[in-house]
Amino acid sequence: MAKNSRITAVSNPIPNNKPFEKGQSGNPNGRPRKYVSTLIDQGYKRSEINDTIQNMMAMTLEEVKAVWDNPTATVLEKTIASAIRKSIEKGTLYSMETLLSRVYGQPKQEVAATISPQPIWQGVKLQVDTNHNGNQD
Numbered sequence: 001m002a003k004n005s006r007i008t009a010v011s012n013p014i015p016n017n018k019p020f021e022k023g024q025s026g027n028p029n030g031r032p033r034k035y036v037s038t039l040i041d042q043g044y045k046r047s048e049i050n051d052t053i054q055n056m057m058a059m060t061l062e063e064v065k066a067v068w069d070n071p072t073a074t075v076l077e078k079t080i081a082s083a084i085r086k087s088i089e090k091g092t093l094y095s096m097e098t099l100l101s102r103v104y105g106q107p108k109q110e111v112a113a114t115i116s117p118q119p120i121w122q123g124v125k126l127q128v129d130t131n132h133n134g135n136q137d
Contacts, residue, residue, distance in 0.1 A: 056080045
């Protein structure tokens with residue numbers, strides 16, 4: 001194992017692998033924007049986005065491809081078709097999950113809980129003054 005980081009950086013087989021300079025970010029463009037945020041910035045309403053997602057998620061692969069190939073398709077349709085296409089090509093459900101959760105919400109999650117049969121106020125003594133007439137002295 002290397003004793004210092006300089007030896008590690010030199011012996012690393014990845015080309016152009018060097019530490020960042022002071023004040024330089026490793027991700028200068030930041031996190032990529034989500035599909036819906038991008039579409040809202042372009043003037044689409046949330047209801048339009050949700051309706052289009054819902055309709056396109058019900059399409060066959062051939063229909064999604066036809067939307068993608070259609071030169072007159074809207075930006076909204078192209079963006080959603082692209083997300084569906086990426087999910088299928090990469091074999092990941094991330095983009096599909098994002099679209100589905102946008103329209104239908106997150107699935108309900110079950111949480112296991114144990115309820116104690118003991119009363120909350122166990123050990124607390126309450127004292128009631130029955131001789132007081134409500135007058136404050």
